[in-house]
Amino acid sequence: MPVSTWAVAEPQKLTFDEPVTTLQVRVVNGTVNVVGSEETAARLEISALEGPPLVVTQQDGTLTVAYEDLHWKSLHKWLEDKGWRRRAVVSVVVPADCAVEVGAVGAEAVVSGIRGRTDVRGVSGDTSVSGLTGKVTAETVSGNLEAQDVTGDLRFQSVSGDLTVVDGAGTSVRAESVSGGMILDLDPSGRPTDIRLTTVSGEIAIRLPHPADATVEANTASGTLSSAFEDLRVSGQWGAKKITGTLGAGTGTLRAMTASGSIALLRRPQAEEEPHDAEPTGKVL
Incomplete structure (x- = not known):
């Protein structure tokens, strides 16, 4: 042509x-x-x-x-x-x-x-994606990514950009950043998920559906950990700390790692619960 x-x-x-x-x-x-x-x-x-x-x-x-x-x-x-x-x-x-x-x-x-x-490949500009069903790949230097109602696999890589996932219905999220933070609000509608997040100094917050279905491992070298799930174990008093355990049948996978940032696992409220029930109620280290 x-x-x-x-x-x-x-x-x-x-x-x-x-x-x-x-x-x-x-x-x-x-x-x-x-x-x-x-x-x-x-x-x-x-x-x-x-x-x-x-x-x-x-x-x-x-x-x-x-x-x-x-x-x-x-x-x-x-x-x-x-x-x-x-x-x-x-x-x-x-x-x-x-x-x-x-x-x-x-x-x-x-x-x-x-x-x-x-x-999407960017340097310093922010990116917003919504209502996407195909695979999404985003690379930035300092730009942030906000993904809303994305059902396809999501890949994010950045130096200092933040990742925000709202109403995440996809089954696979993989993100890497040096100092950028990561906030994920997930609702995969009962399907098993594969979530893998890595950052050096950024903070990580993940809100999971209740009941959730995943094998969980979250680690931080010097940051704080908090979990709203009683089935998960928060361990470590000095130095490295981790959250481990199985939610539901453990079909999905959740891995989160940061060197100096904090990690919080939050719980989505059930339909009959009040919003404040989504806040962490478990141990904090």
């Missing part, structure tokens, strides 16, 4: 009648909004633009909106060599089954309603 190309130097709207199966967006500063739709045509609106033109290309089902000199693999190193001012506000509506790749240097990214794979 021949390549269709547009050089966009000012605010503009474009509609693409050819099928779009993959979306790639790479911008510096500003905002990227991606929305999944049941429509077959894709729509693009660039509502603000500063600096050089954005190049829009469409070929073989791939729609790309990017600066010509900004590449996916060198995204994290880009600011070391480029210093001029750029900003773009990009909104794209694509078929919900589309695969999405967003590269954002200092830009905020919002992705919603996508059933395909979603990959």
